[in-house]
Amino acid sequence: VSRKWRQLGRAAAGLAALGVVWSLTFGPDRSTVVAQQDDWTTDYARRIGVRLLEARSPSGTPAYPVAAGDLLFFTNTGTSYGSKSPKNAVVVINARTLKPIAVSDLEPAWSEGWTSHGIGVSPDARYVYLPAIPPVKATNPGSLLVLDARTLRIVQILTTPGGRPHHVKMYEDWESRKRVLVEDFNWLGSGTFGSKDGTGFYALDPADRNRVVGGMTIGDVRGTPYAGFTAPDGRYLYFSVPGPTMAFGVSQQLQGWVSKIDMQTWTVAQHIPMGHYPLWTVFSQDGQWAWTTNSGDEKAFKLQRSSTPGQGDKVVAQAPTGPGPYGLRLSIDDKELWVADKGEGRATRGKTVTVVDTETNQLKRTIETDCVVNDHLILSPDGQQMWATCNQSHEVVVIDAKSYQVKARIPMPNQGDSHGGSFVAYRQGPTGLVGETVSDTNGLHGSAREAARKGVPWSVTSGAN
Amino acid sequence: MGAMSLRGRRFGMWVLAGLVAWAAVWGFWPGDGRGPVVQAQQDNWTTEAARTVGVRLIEARDASGRPAYPVEAGDLLFFTNVGTAYGAKNTTNSVVVINAKTKKPIAVSDLDPEWSRGWTSHGIGVSPDARYVYLPGLAAPKASNPGALLVLDARTLKIAQVITSPAERPHHIKNFQDWTGRHRVLVEDFNWLGSGTMRSSVGTGFYVLDHTDSNKVVGGMTPNDLRGAPYAGFVAPDGRYLYFSNPGPQMPPAASGQLKGWLAKIDMQTWTIVQNIPMGAYPLWTVFTQDGQFAWVTNSGNDKVVKVQRVSTPGPGQIERVVAEVPTGPGPYGLRMSIDDKELWVADKGEGRGERGKTITVIDAVANKVKRTVETDCLVNDHIILSPDGQEMWATCNQSHEIVVLDARTYATKARIPMPNQGDSHGGSFVVYRQGPGGLVAETVSDLSGLHGSARDAARKGTPWVP
Numbered sequence: 001v002s003r004k005w006r007q008l009g010r011a012a013a014g015l016a017a018l019g020v021v022w023s024l025t026f027g028p029d030r031s032t033v034v035a036q037q038d039d040w041t042t043d044y045a046r047r048i049g050v051r052l053l054e055a056r057s058p059s060g061t062p063a064y065p066v067a068a069g070d071l072l073f074f075t076n077t078g079t080s081y082g083s084k085s086p087k088n089a090v091v092v093i094n095a096r097t098l099k100p101i102a103v104s105d106l107e108p109a110w111s112e113g114w115t116s117h118g119i120g121v122s123p124d125a126r127y128v129y130l131p132a133i134p135p136v137k138a139t140n141p142g143s144l145l146v147l148d149a150r151t152l153r154i155v156q157i158l159t160t161p162g163g164r165p166h167h168v169k170m171y172e173d174w175e176s177r178k179r180v181l182v183e184d185f186n187w188l189g190s191g192t193f194g195s196k197d198g199t200g201f202y203a204l205d206p207a208d209r210n211r212v213v214g215g216m217t218i219g220d221v222r223g224t225p226y227a228g229f230t231a232p233d234g235r236y237l238y239f240s241v242p243g244p245t246m247a248f249g250v251s252q253q254l255q256g257w258v259s260k261i262d263m264q265t266w267t268v269a270q271h272i273p274m275g276h277y278p279l280w281t282v283f284s285q286d287g288q289w290a291w292t293t294n295s296g297d298e299k300a301f302k303l304q305r306s307s308t309p310g311q312g313d314k315v316v317a318q319a320p321t322g323p324g325p326y327g328l329r330l331s332i333d334d335k336e337l338w339v340a341d342k343g344e345g346r347a348t349r350g351k352t353v354t355v356v357d358t359e360t361n362q363l364k365r366t367i368e369t370d371c372v373v374n375d376h377l378i379l380s381p382d383g384q385q386m387w388a389t390c391n392q393s394h395e396v397v398v399i400d401a402k403s404y405q406v407k408a409r410i411p412m413p414n415q416g417d418s419h420g421g422s423f424v425a426y427r428q429g430p431t432g433l434v435g436e437t438v439s440d441t442n443g444l445h446g447s448a449r450e451a452a453r454k455g456v457p458w459s460v461t462s463g464a465n
Numbered sequence: 466m467g468a469m470s471l472r473g474r475r476f477g478m479w480v481l482a483g484l485v486a487w488a489a490v491w492g493f494w495p496g497d498g499r500g501p502v503v504q505a506q507q508d509n510w511t512t513e514a515a516r517t518v519g520v521r522l523i524e525a526r527d528a529s530g531r532p533a534y535p536v537e538a539g540d541l542l543f544f545t546n547v548g549t550a551y552g553a554k555n556t557t558n559s560v561v562v563i564n565a566k567t568k569k570p571i572a573v574s575d576l577d578p579e580w581s582r583g584w585t586s587h588g589i590g591v592s593p594d595a596r597y598v599y600l601p602g603l604a605a606p607k608a609s610n611p612g613a614l615l616v617l618d619a620r621t622l623k624i625a626q627v628i629t630s631p632a633e634r635p636h637h638i639k640n641f642q643d644w645t646g647r648h649r650v651l652v653e654d655f656n657w658l659g660s661g662t663m664r665s666s667v668g669t670g671f672y673v674l675d676h677t678d679s680n681k682v683v684g685g686m687t688p689n690d691l692r693g694a695p696y697a698g699f700v701a702p703d704g705r706y707l708y709f710s711n712p713g714p715q716m717p718p719a720a721s722g723q724l725k726g727w728l729a730k731i732d733m734q735t736w737t738i739v740q741n742i743p744m745g746a747y748p749l750w751t752v753f754t755q756d757g758q759f760a761w762v763t764n765s766g767n768d769k770v771v772k773v774q775r776v777s778t779p780g781p782g783q784i785e786r787v788v789a790e791v792p793t794g795p796g797p798y799g800l801r802m803s804i805d806d807k808e809l810w811v812a813d814k815g816e817g818r819g820e821r822g823k824t825i826t827v828i829d830a831v832a833n834k835v836k837r838t839v840e841t842d843c844l845v846n847d848h849i850i851l852s853p854d855g856q857e858m859w860a861t862c863n864q865s866h867e868i869v870v871l872d873a874r875t876y877a878t879k880a881r882i883p884m885p886n887q888g889d890s891h892g893g894s895f896v897v898y899r900q901g902p903g904g905l906v907a908e909t910v911s912d913l914s915g916l917h918g919s920a921r922d923a924a925r926k927g928t929p930w931v932p
């Protein structure tokens with residue numbers, strides 16, 4: 001027994017010695033597990049909690065034809081507001097013929113019963129951003145679906161802590177970098193638009209695989225950020241903060257404020273006291289003035305922006321609106337403020353647009369559009385039309401910006417609910433067709449903005465003439 | 466026997482060599498530094514709640530030593546803080562222990578300079594069993610240490626633990642007893658946006674400690690959870706609902722009345738908000754009647770207090786609402802109900818005002834009217850603490866660096882207790898000592914959150930409290 005034990009002991013020692021040699025020779029390699037390389041997630045993404053859940057091949061047959069000189073309008077159709085549409089989808093409309101030319105057909109697991117209350121297109125029109133709010137029994141999380149704008153197929157899926165993507169808008173920052181702002185519904189509570197965990201908002205770089213390059217959490221704002229808009233200087237972002245729950249603001253129980261955010265540092269530079277349920281903000285082209293919907297008060301507040309360091313922006317006028325105002329848009333010459341009388345939080349379904357004279361700050365006229373529950377107004381890039389998206393009458397109503405006449409009604413495919421949109425112009429470039437997003441829910445962009453600032457006509461083919 | 470022993474030793478050596486070599490293969494060899502497995506230190510303090518709120522235990526020390534002051538059965542002590550703000554001459558953030566009967570300070574803590582010199586505090590707390598004193602440590606401008614909650618042994622006044630949070634701006638500490646009868650400690654940070662001593666771009670929110678289990682974090686919420694900047698929280702008599710004031714993201718627009726705030730009613734069973742109750746400008750402090758039917762809240766930006774009628778069973782349509790409002794002095798801050806709930810005492814601090822408050826407004830809590838204004842000359846009086854027998858109101862004076870003791874019946878000033886080193890005092894806790902079976906037993910019987918333990922029981926029964 002003793003000899004056997006000795007032999008066993010020597011064998012064990014021998015094996016162990018072999019192990020030592022192996023360990024010393026190959027040990028460090030053996031101990032290193034190479035993690036998957038995540039070169040998408042930035043510090044901002046980590047901080048806000050934005051994750052790239054999936055990345056897919058964007059290739060495929062284009063979903064619709066385009067040619068130089070085309071002007072398209074990208075909108076969404078969801079499955080809420082009495083919609084007959086079974087799927088959350090992107091709708092592409094020819095802005096000249098005023099006819100839909102394509103509807104996305106996304107896989108059911110990411111679209112059937114899902115809904116959206118916004119849409120966006122990247123500055124170069126490469127991507128369409130479709131918010132996707134899941135139905136109750138969905139297994140996939142609420143996400144921002146990034147589609148290839150030509151194939152209308154999913155390229156990326158981005159998720160957030162709140163999982164309630166709402167609006168998507170493009171902007172150009174103070175260094176002329178083009179960015180995409182994404183904001184979640186951040187209401188407290190549960191259900192389609194509420195969540196215990198909130199997200200806040202974040203900025204994407206569409207030129208770098210939609211990586212997150214900025215943003216803030218709810219904690220950073222110390223409130224519930226609702227909708228943000230960038231001033232013409234590209235540096236300050238004005239975010240409405242209406243209160244922790246929607247009912248609170250709508251019922252005039254709580255005042256809100258607008259957080260003026262310095263995007264160089266992502267810090268709040270000023271809190272501008274508002275009335276009840278502040279929502280949407282627009283700016284005059286010279287950046288001197290801003291207007292903000294105070295939906296709970298049925299008013300739009302006019303802000304004088306400060307150009308002097310140390311002095312804050314202040315409310316200088318209030319103009320009445322229709323019931324539950326939501327989106328705003330300034331006319332191409334900044335002389336009129338158009339207000340979408342959505343009926344937000346009201347029993348009455350809004351079906352008018354209020355036009356305010358921005359010099360006298362008085363009501364100029366009320367346009368009966370019959371666009372039921374009209375949330376957004378988008379200015380056509382030539383400034384001649386206002387496109388009103390109608391949540392509950394499931395159409396887009398095109399209004400002549402000068403005569404106030406309804407020029408066209410574009411029924412949404414499958415009677416889905418449309419919530420905003422983006423105009424994209426196509427031109428012939430040196431190496432092929434080039435797309436440019438020229439207007440969205442954040443106002444005019446690129447060549448259209450340049451033309452408006454110069455006061456010259458804009459055309460699809462040549463941009464700012 | 467000898468041969469067997471030698472063979473046995475050889476065998477043992479081989480086995481030992483084999484084991485050592487084998488251990489090296491598996492990476493436990495201590496000397497080579499190339500082992501693939503690093504044994505992490507066992508962190509058995511950090512709970513899931515601590516992780517959620519971002520609270521960390523950065524130091525745990527042996528706080529044993531000689532007691533800093535003598536105590537015996539029958540003693541009633543008052544623990545307060547002295548900071549270095551509000552024109553204080555005091556140079557180190559400290560705990561002050563006062564004999565509540567003689568009304569004389571009997572001890573002052575002497576903490577390490579790197580955790581106290583130039584540091585300040587705007588609050589203080591003592592655990593229900595009076596084992597720990599919680600001293601907020603707001604860091605001096607050039608401090609290398611982070612702002613932290615210093616947990617002191619209440620007898621030695623030495624640091625036992627150092628706890629940090631994302632904002633590093635600890636503010637108030639209060640005891641409460643939850644709906645299952647468990648005693649807990651609530652800690653709230655300053656959560657204002659901005660930078661400076663009382664502001665931070667990163668907010669913490671608040672958290673709850675279990676003082677019987679190494680002060681582990683057992684609950685809490687972040688500004689994100691509340692969708693606001695939580696300021697001060699108070700637990701209702703039922704022990705289940707926590708009322709947290711949310712005055713807005715920054716103090717100036719709130720204090721100037723430009724923004725209105727709200728009161729978040731939080732179910733502590735689920736840490737969810739069951740109602741947001743609209744308030745006026747700058748809601749701050751909340752107190753409850755002993756039967757839990759009413760709450761009073763300071764609306765400092767309006768120089769008012771509002772009375773809230775509570776609902777016994779929250780549910781659809783069961784909404785708590787403001788039923789009365791009563792004017793106060795300038796910039797009201799802390800509140801305290803009299804022992805019989807018939808009077809509401811309001812500390813007219815002058816919060817956010819140019820003028821320094823020096824009065825207490827006494828309100829008839831039944832008629833909802835001002836009953837009288839008491840001239841205390843307690844400058845910038847933030848808190849009022851009821852003595853456990855209900856006979857005295859102790860007012861802490863930030864800027865006159867004293868505690869003013871008022872007779873709760875005659876409204877007369879009974880005593881003025883100058884703070885050691887002319888430091889600024891911000892609240893405090895009464896602790897009673899009794900002889901127990903195994904020695905001296907301590908009980909915290911009153912603090913910023915009202916009466917506790919035996920004092921609360923006596924008040925509820927309407928019987929005199931016996932130390």
